Amino acid sequence: MKNIVILISGRGSNMEAIVRACRDEAWPARIAAVVSNRPDAAGLQFAADHGIATAVVDHRQHASREAFDAELARVIDGLAPDVVVLAGFMRILTPGFVQHYAGRLLNVHPSLLPAFPGLHTHQRAIEAGCKVAGATVHHVTPELDHGPIVIQAAVPVLPGDTPQQLAERVLALEHQIYPRAVRWAVEGTLRLHGGVVTQTEGEPQLVMAPQA
Ligand code: GAR
Numbered sequence: 001m002k003n004i005v006i007l008i009s010g011r012g013s014n015m016e017a018i019v020r021a022c023r024d025e026a027w028p029a030r031i032a033a034v035v036s037n038r039p040d041a042a043g044l045q046f047a048a049d050h051g052i053a054t055a056v057v058d059h060r061q062h063a064s065r066e067a068f069d070a071e072l073a074r075v076i077d078g079l080a081p082d083v084v085v086l087a088g089f090m091r092i093l094t095p096g097f098v099q100h101y102a103g104r105l106l107n108v109h110p111s112l113l114p115a116f117p118g119l120h121t122h123q124r125a126i127e128a129g130c131k132v133a134g135a136t137v138h139h140v141t142p143e144l145d146h147g148p149i150v151i152q153a154a155v156p157v158l159p160g161d162t163p164q165q166l167a168e169r170v171l172a173l174e175h176q177i178y179p180r181a182v183r184w185a186v187e188g189t190l191r192l193h194g195g196v197v198t199q200t201e202g203e204p205q206l207v208m209a210p211q212a
Contacts, residue, residue, distance in 0.1 A: 002082040002186045003032040007089040012043015013171065014087040014108055014178050019050055021179035029186040032079040037091055059091060069097040083185045086140065087178070095142040105140040106185060108178045110170045112136060112152060117145030122163035122170070133157050133166055135174045137181040139197065148197045150181045150190060155209040169209065177207055
C-alpha cells in the first residue's frame with residue numbers, strides 16, 4: 001500500500017478527484033493525509049468528511065520560507081509518503097524542499113506548460129490570442145510551474161471566452177488527468193529520460209477535449 005499526501009491551499013477540487021479515483025479504481029494506495037497551508041481551505045472539510053486525516057501548516061506562523069518548508073516537510077515525512085501531490089497548493093517551495101521529494105512530487109498547473117507559468121493563466125492565454133489552452137501535470141523542479149511533463153490536456157479557446165469560462169473547461173480536464181498521473185506514480189509506471197517522461201504501459205499522456 002503506497003501513501004499519498006495531498007497538499008492544498010483552497011477549494012481542493014483536484015484533491016477530491018484524486019480521492020474519488022483512488023477509492024473507485026481501488027488503487028494500491030491510500031490518501032495518508034490532506035495538508036493545507038491555510039486553516040480555512042475549503043478542501044479540508046471534504047477530506048475530513050471522507051475520513052482522511054488533515055493537517056494545517058500555516059505559512060503565516062513561520063518567519064521564513066525555509067522555516068515553513070522545514071515544518072511542512074516534518075509533517076509530510078511523518079506520513080511516510082510515496083507520492084506528494086500539489087493540488088492547488090499556492091506556495092513557492094524552496095529548492096531544498098523540492099530536492100527532498102525529487103521524483104515523488106507532482107503538480108498540476110492550468111496551462112500548457114511551458115507557456116504561462118504563475119498566476120492569471122487563462123486571462124493571459126486569452127489576451128495572447130491562444131486558440132488552444134489546457135492543463136499540465138509535471139514533476140516539480142525548483143522553478144515555479146516547471147518540470148518534466150507527465151500528462152497534458154488541451155481545450156479550445158472559444159471566441160468570446162472569459163477567463164472564468166476557460167478556467168471551468170480546463171478544470172474539468174484537470175480532474176481527468178491528475179488522478180491518472182497520480183495513479184501512474186503510485187504504480188511506478190513513469191520513467192524519466194533526459195527531461196522527458198514516458199508511461200511504460202503506453203497509456204496516453206495527452207487528453208484532447210472533444211471540441212479541440
Ligand atoms: C487548479 O486550477 C490548479 O491547476 C491551479 O489552482 C487550481 C486549484 O483548484 N494550480 C496552480 O495554478 C498552480 N500554479 P482546486 O483547489 O479546486 O484543485
